[in-house]
Each structure stands twice: as C-alpha cells, then as structure tokens.
Amino acid sequence: MSDVTRDVFDDKVTAWRQWQDAPWGRLRYTLAEHNIGRHLDGRRLRILDVAGGNGVEAVRYAAAGHQVTLVDYSPQMLASARSLAEATGVGNRVSVIESDVAKLGDVVEAGAYDLVLCHNLLPYVSDVESTLACVLAPLRPGGLASIIAANAYSEPLRVAIREMDLTAAYEALDATERYTQTFSTPVYPRTADEVSAALRRLGSGVLGHYGIRSVCDFIPDDQRKYDASFFAELERLELALTDRVPFLLTARLFHLIASAPAE
Template identity: 50%
Template sequence: MAQDPEKFDTAMDTWQEWQEAPWGRLRYTLAEVNLMRHLGDGPGNAPLRILDLAGGDGGDAMRLAARGHHVTVVDLAPGMLAAAEARAAERGLSERVTCVRADVHALPADITAGGFDVVLCHNLLQYVDDVPGTLGTALAPLKEGGLFSVMAINRHSAPLNVAVRQLDPAAALDALDSDRLRTEMFDSELTLHTAEEIIPVLENLGCRDVRHYGIRSFCDYLTDDARKYDPTYYADLERLELATTARAPYTHTARLFQLTSRKRTAA
C-alpha cells in the first residue's frame, strides 16, 4: 500500500505533540531501554553505526545519537527529515545524525552496502504490503552479527483497546478477526500484525536470538489520560512499564511489540 509522504508532513504538529505526551514518551523510553539491553552503555563501548529506516523526525535517532552513536535516518517525507535535522542541530548532534530522503524499498547503494551495526525498522510494517520483502530489504545493510529491531502495532491489542477505551464489546468482537486499523493522525489504513507472525519471518530471513518485548502494556488501557501528565503518577507508570516490557504474558497484549534479533553469521 503506497503512502503519500505529504500525509506525514501535514500531521507534523500533531505527531510532535503525541511524542511529548505520556504515551509517546513511554514508547521511546521503552524502545531505548530494550535496545540498550543488547548494545550496552559502558564508557568502553565504541560508537555504533545505526540505520533508522522510516525514522521520521528522529525520535529514536536523537536518543541514540545522544549516547554517542552515529545514526542515519532514512525517510521519504521531506518535512519529517527537515524536523530531524533541526532537532539534531538544537541538541548539538548534527555531526552524529545524517538524514537521507529515500524509499525504504529502494535504498541508495551506499546504504545497502554500508555495514551498519544496528538497523531499526520501527512502525513501518503496518504501512507495507510485503512484510517479508520489507524485512529482507531492511536487513541487507546490517552487518553479520548486527542487531535488528522491529516495532509495530500489536494486533492482539486492538480488541482490548476498543473494549476498554470505547466501551464497545460488539466492536471489540469484530476486531478479534480483523487486521485493519484506521489512523486519523496520518489519514491511513494500517495492517496489523502479531509478534508470533513476525518471529518466523525473521528466522526464515536468517535472524537468530529473537527477543520479544511489549511497548505500553498498561498505559493504553488506563482511561484517565489526564492523570498520566502528573509527574508522580507518570513515574509510577513508567516503572510498571519497564518491569513488564519483557515479562509474559504482558508482552502479548501490549499496544506495540518490539522484536530484537541478530543477523546470522555466515558459516
């Protein structure tokens, strides 16, 4: 399903407000913590080359660049990339953040042959038709043994979200057998997946050591959104989310799933 980049640029203000909201902050905090489980964060660790595919305005990239890593953000929306460059400049990170306008499915040769240590494929799968093809393309720039991170909306969460937030059990029943979701922010219809579906795809593409994390296991089912802005309440919620991001069964009903894996080394 081809997406119009202008849809994403048009929603820039709303998207940036979302990132600063409690649920947006949790999304980026949890993703960063889960990545650090595998990358480490000691003073002796050398800077890594990280590729952030469909990285938008650099929400993940800024955090990783602030840790000393070099991040290349690829996106097709020019407004998003301009915002990423502005954020990097504001934080004094311009030397560590490179923005490239390109289609993820037609990456420039210098990126596909780049030998990156880490590749992020966050919140892209719900916008594409060919999941195995997209993941295969995303893995191509990754070094053997490099870390791959995939994030997407969890289809298991959709019925729960409808039932709890809309108080509509009939719609929740319909959502049990649907893989479609409409996002008003970006005016797009999404295809939802589950971690259980994506894990074997990764393994068939040569990934090993797959780890499953949940992003926002509780936040989206707490209906008092206003209370989440209270610093004390938010701190308690963040601790709860951090305690359950890798803990079953909460990983299976979290709003998003994150999968990390290593690219298999050739025999």
C-alpha cells in the same frame, strides 16, 4: 514499498510531535531504548534508522555518542529531523537521506551497520517479508535489528476497555485493516508471531521479544497520565512488565530484537 503516500506524513509533522511529547509517546521511546540496551555492550555504534521520521530516536542515540543515519521518504519529516539534530548539538552525528525503504540498498552501504531501527514501519506496508529483507541487508555480521509495530492482539482489548464498544472489539479480532488517528490513514495489523516467522525465513533469529505499553493504553483516564507522580509510577510498572509473559503478549506495541541474517 510503503503503501502510504509521503504527503500523509508531510502533513502530520506537528501532530506526530505532539504524540511524541504525550505520556504514551514518552513511554514508547523510554521502553524501546531500555529494551535495546539489554542487547548492547556500551560500544559506539553505526546505527541506521529506517523510516525514522522527525529524528527523535536518531537524536537520542546521537546524543549518547553513536553515529546515526536516518532514512525517510517524507521531506517535511527529514527537515524536522535536521532541525532537531542541529538544535540538540548533534548535527555532526546525524545524517539524513530521503528514500523509500524499497530503495534502501541504493542509498546505504550493505553490511555496514551495527544496529538497524525499524520502528513503526511495518503497519504501513503490505509485504512484511520484502520490507524486512531491505531493512536487514545493511546489517553487519553480528549486528542487531530492532523492530517495533502496533500489536494486533491489543486492539480488541483497547476498544472493549477504553471505548466500551463490544461489537467493534469483536470485529477487531480478525480485522485486516485498522485506522491510525495520528496520521489519519488505514494501517495493517501485525503480530510478533507473524513478524518472527518472516525473520526466520530470512535467516534471522529473534533474540528478544518485549511489550511496550502493557497497561498505559488500557487506562481510560489519559489526563491523569500527565501528572508527574502518576506517570513515574506508570513508567516503573511498564519497565517491569516489558519482558514478562503474559503482559508482553497484549501490550500496545510489540518489540523484537533480531540478529543479522546468517551468511
């Protein structure tokens, strides 16, 4: 179902890990976990991480005591996920499966998971609704889906403020394609409105809408974000803004928490 060949991700494991370790990557994981935590009750969960890559998120949840199944179609990402889980001491709580999301129903049990993570998948697929249908099918009744994607509304602001290229910012307003440097490939811009509408058509309700990195990506001085004191203040501000309008509307990433489809 992904429109991007798996070798794109196989070749970028190191670059992806560097991005994850950077301040903006660390914020992404902290904020996502914070937002999801608002909707959990402390129980141990069965979690499905769709397109989970090198396992950073899966391992975080496994370390908290949850049982996690990670599905991805990149062999190199999966090998990295296995190594990370073993090195962290949670190999017994992380299972990895090689599969495309379109074949998810062939490799995982329907209606069996408490939480499904769909993070950074939708920009790489042309058919959002069909992808979401595959992602939602493994949820048990009453389960939750967490969906994160780059926010198309943030791109014109980012280009205008960081790059001071007003022509490119204007062109980004209605662009149907953008480029991701980390994986060196074109992706589809998405909005929370678009994805929320697709979820409703599938019988799923949106329980929460959050923004991830409401200010970080608009601050031009990336080097200062590595300063521990500055980063601590940045993280505090980001946590305060994640559920506040209007900031969540133009955050670099949108984050939706959705219910399992009604039976």
